[in-house]
Amino acid sequence: MASCFKAIKKELSSKRNDFFLENNRLLLKELVSSIHGKYNLIRVFSEEEILEATNKYDSDQFLGYISVHTWYKGCCGDRDVLIKKFLDWPDRKHCATEIAGLSQIKHKNVVELLGCCLETEFPILVFKNCFDGTLSHRIHIGTTSTCLEDPVFPWEEKLRIASEIAHAVAYLHSFTVRPIIHNDITAENIILDGQGGAKLANFSRCIPLPLGRTDVETPILLGTHCCLAPEYISKGRVSEKTDVFSFGILLFELLQCNAHSTNATLEFAFKKVIERVIVMQFKKCIELANICTSDKDSERPTMKEVTEELWRIKKMRHNSKSNVTRLQAL
Structure with missing residues (x-):
């Protein structure tokens, strides 16, 4: 035995x-x-x-x-x-x-x-250890209200998380030994740390770009399909702009709006805004998400430009009531 x-x-x-x-x-x-x-x-x-x-x-x-x-x-x-x-x-x-x-x-x-x-x-x-749930859970649990009137997940927190993740992705693209394409930027792959911070996770599908190259072709599609850029799906081509596209989809999810929304389709959301919310910030975020998800990668901004635009949006200060009045008059 x-x-x-x-x-x-x-x-x-x-x-x-x-x-x-x-x-x-x-x-x-x-x-x-x-x-x-x-x-x-x-x-x-x-x-x-x-x-x-x-x-x-x-x-x-x-x-x-x-x-x-x-x-x-x-x-x-x-x-x-x-x-x-x-x-x-x-x-x-x-x-x-x-x-x-x-x-x-x-x-x-x-x-x-x-x-x-x-x-x-x-x-x-x-x-x-930094785990206090995922951003996906934070977005979708316990509320059916529009993003502009949601007391559970305030607008200021959404804007801060978007800015933090944009800065992290810009860092991957510009400040590592070689540019790293995360290749799966989704709300599920963002962890909240319980202290007001957001952290990008799941680098198992990341792709470091070869030195001197701005893109690579991959035979197998990785990442979450609904967040993949058109050129990745059609040609298997991965670049920094594929991350920009995925970030744009993430931004739409944070805003709880559909891709390529217009002022007309957002009229209801604007009418629901409460005084503490700055309407023009929301509108600018929609515009940014739209350009990030352009079908042509050449028309998308870099993540550095996305980060800078989100910083400018955070700095805006407008009276919400006067902006709602102006938008309704359009």
Whole structure:
């Protein structure tokens, strides 16, 4: 009997080593091709540490599914963490992509990667804890009111979140070793930290642009289909402007309006505005979302320009009643 247990333990140990070697091979390949020597140090966690942190994946630690991944809260030593589990064999490559991407990024509005566990069949990522739900949940739960009169999710908070995420994406495009295309900017992939901040998450589908290139062609479509730019769907072409398109769709979702809305279709929303809301800010955001989602990528602004425009919109100060009167007179 004892020899039987030893054989089983040896087999499990062998499998763990195989997973570790294969996951390391994929990660090393991705890092070498992506970061050009500049990266943030991350910790390698053991499987035992992950099990201890989550109390063996206890249901009380389960946070839910974000995109196609499983998330748990946990505690490693004296630090609260978020733990992301990949669930299928193609996710090995996606996990390596995410680690390579996040290892280059240090931004207050991007989730902070602390480390990973490579001993399991499918890799596990460990993040600094910042979870207070997703933006998608925040937008859609508990209210049927228009965005301009919503007391649960105030206009000022929506505008701030849009500005923070725009700044994070502009950083990916302009301040990393190579421009990083996030490739899946959706409300579900934005985590709220409970302290008024928003953080961009899920870099498993990100694409670093080769040096000297402004776009690449990919044989497989990644990302959320309803947020994909036309040139990505038709030609598989990915550039910074595909992220701009996805951000425009996100902005429409924040505004709770349909794409390419006009003043006529927004008349009802404007009539519902309450005094504390600045109508012209809303109108300018609609205009910005429309140009971000232009069918032609050449007509879309850069994310730096989007960030600057959102900053200008935040600085506007108009009396809402006088603006409603002017809009109704159009």
